[in-house]
Amino acid sequence: MSKDFRETELAGHRLSEETLMLGYGYDPALSEGSVKQPVFLTSTFCFPSADAGREFFDIVSGRSKTARNDADGGLVYSRFNHPNAQIVEERLAIYEGADAGAVFSSGMAAIATAVLAHCSPGDAILYSQPLYGGTDSLFKKVLSRFGVTALPLADATDGAAMRRDGEAARAKGRVAMIFLETPSNPLASLCDIRLAAEVATDIGRAQGHRPLVAVDNTLLGPVFQSAIRAGADLSLYSLTKYVGGHSDLVAGAVLGKREAVAPIRMLRALLGGNLDPNSCWMLARSLETVALRMRRASDNAVRVAEFLASHPKVKAVHFPTMAKPGSAQAQIYARQCTGPGSLMSFDVGDRASAFRVLDRLKIVKLAVSLGGTESLICHPATTVHSGVAEAERLAIGVTEGLVRLSVGIEHVDDLIADFRQALA
């Protein structure tokens, strides 16, 4: 293995992502032999010569026609690039099977910048339902002000339905993007990424411009689902969740093909959404344990979901392992995912019952967000999805009795004991 840990193979043996997360993209020789990378607390970088400065600027501003990506140039200024961001971008890209990556100051900064970089006035964008409340508000309340029409997909598991929605969208404008959130927040329902890529190709043939398939991979990536390997052009993350994993930072990322990521990096530099060095350092530390944490949380979640499904006061449990055998959801799960993750929702009938359960839990914490080491629970209709109009909320299944649960890495027997007493 080379000292700078850049090799992905060892004598013909392909190294696993779990091993690569411990050092890929960092050369200790460049930092006094320090085993761990320092936090590069600097706003700007010295150029080796005036001509190098000119060249680096040509690259980060996109004027250079020879550079493949602004990350290929030298370090310039921490709003454009910095070593701690580059390490996280390279490690996430290698985990996801992407060519390039860009980190952001939040998941919403990543999503908004990706959409704005690829959509122009007059375009249409198709999206799966339900979406995280922030993305939903961005699409419905903000994009229209920039002349972009956002249209829902009736069923992101059915090719014929997606093609019909694609035709309807083409009547409104050039379709620039198909945006999927899979699994969805809060229902953990799955979309078919491969099918969306096929539909994008068909739309591209008809309109002369292939829409990008962008997938919010926050709930299962990078451990249980690679959106890029499944056929997406862009994989988007709230790193605040499982990748950060300790409920102590806010961050986001875009991963994908180089040509799809390049305009997003360019816009990131102009909007100023790059992530700070300290948060990047914390993310690099978190990536070392992301597989361990996600696997333990997922094993716990399978047991908790089984307990909830067997409880007489629980009307329904929404979680990938609970899909009816042979259903579209079960088939997509088997083909697209290697584990169910740990985000689920369950229905206890009405708001009063939901609030009673939330108020009685002792170990599970009552807070929004998900993907941390500790279990978190919330009532989507009055918190994270309160911005979605009531009729629409009900139509997509976000009912008053629905509770969203992110299972953490506690001992599973303690979690089940907590739910048993709260539901009693």
Ligand SMILES: Cc1ncc(COP(=O)(O)O)c(C=O)c1O
């Ligand atoms: C699926 C999903 N995508 C995106 C976001 C937004 O991420 P952030 O809060 O890091 O901006 C969230 C936040 O809850 C989310 O759950």
